[in-house]
Amino acid sequence: MLSVLLALLAGQVTPPAKPTPPDVPAAADWRTIPDDELLVMTLAGNRRVVIRLARRLAPEHVANVRALALAHWWDGTSVYRVQDNWVTQWGDQTERKPLPAGVTARPAAEFDLATAFAVGQRTDADAYARMTGITADGWPIAAADGASAWPVHCYATVGVARDASPDTGTGAELFVPIGGSARRLDRNYTIVGRVIDGMPYLSGLPRSDAPMGMYPTAAERLPIVSVRLESDMPAAMRPQYQYRAIDTAGYAALIERKRHPDPPTIGLGGIDVCDAPLPVRAVPRG
């Protein structure tokens, strides 16, 4: 041992290689997202935003979103609301555009999951829930007890805007949190997905001083050129995405390192459900 140390000091031996960092997933940990669960929104200026739909969390609202995309309903609508430290919102700013056939006008709210949800990775209790975690397929959820759970609003979560009554959101008007906390929307608004690519095109927009951050003039609104399900796009134009599975030893090690990072960084001993990384990558089609 001493001879190794002395050799090291003399620069004669290279130190042992660091173990593979836990944030490098194994090839088998990447899972393909089905084309009909990927929504591609193209904004003016060829800015592309990709949303992964949360079909298991909100089946009826996601069915509406898919019907709206298949009808090309969002084409020609706009991003019309950007409120600082809160949300960016898009859809039909007049809220009067007729909905296409196949869209349920008043779906029941889907912000409480009736049953317990399998968690692939536990995160820590917070001010809003005794239990939190990430499902094996990458959705942040919380629970009050073992019998029920609900999806949580993190940065980049896509939620369903609505009027005061919980069943007034169809999925035509959508929003995404762009600020510090949107957890008070939990159990009050339905979540239909998460922005997995192009988030800066929604978060980096000028904030509006008007009430609720609505853009008061047409010139301020950002036109939506098109919104498509990938399954409705020509094959050559379809980006393919994969998410990292959460129920793996490597991911657990990554979370543990975030709880207790290497010095000199001081760890705080826990990790917030919205602070757990949710890796996604774009890959060439095989």
Added chain:
Amino acid sequence: MLSVLLALLAGQVTPPAKPTPPDVPAAADWRTIPDDELLVMTLAGNRRVVIRLARRLAPEHVANVRALALAHWWDGTSVYRVQDNWVTQWGDQTERKPLPAGVTARPAAEFDLATAFAVGQRTDADAYARMTGITADGWPIAAADGASAWPVHCYATVGVARDASPDTGTGAELFVPIGGSARRLDRNYTIVGRVIDGMPYLSGLPRSDAPMGMYPTAAERLPIVSVRLESDMPAAMRPQYQYRAIDTAGYAALIERKRHPDPPTIGLGGIDVCDAPLPVRAVPRG
């Protein structure tokens, strides 16, 4: 009682007025922020950002910030980093501009408060701290036990950028969280203040794809015209600001209503330390 009810049904009696909502502070709850604790940063395009300095939390770093402002050191520097879901940062992008006299080159880190801190309003435990709250004068803090405490990084908190070693930040390079969570900076970076006006000018900037969100070209950087302490500004140009005192029954009622809002909003029973409102207002000078 029944007669009142019947009269109400008949529209003959107005119902009792709703009590004053707890989010309307009494006049005495507004406290003036001293001019030498207000930093006014004017960006190109006459965009004004106002920062309240946290002198009690980080006296040595705030002294540096005051010295830099009095020397007009930031004039002609820039906002040079905007990383999505993370921070906006400003100062001298070359990190080579000489510091003026009176600035301590390597102040000791000030991210742990040596003693317990009086809390005006308790907020709830989270993934990162067993105890959290807001000081009577409006600074969010956390604690592991009764004997020590630390300021926490929320949206709009102003922190001191630095190299790997904790004592390498002078206060010349500053950052502000613009995304979902920056709590992993707690106990690792020194906090010198909070943006109290003009935050959208820092949060609504285009994100950079370059490493760490640095703007790679001079054209992307947003020029800083000037940074001044209000005490160094002509009286006619000084906006006056007041913060709402936190150690009042009205503020406690506001927090309690956020924990348990009126139906149909579903309350989650708690409030995160970074989700507690910190009201500030601009007022005419008397």
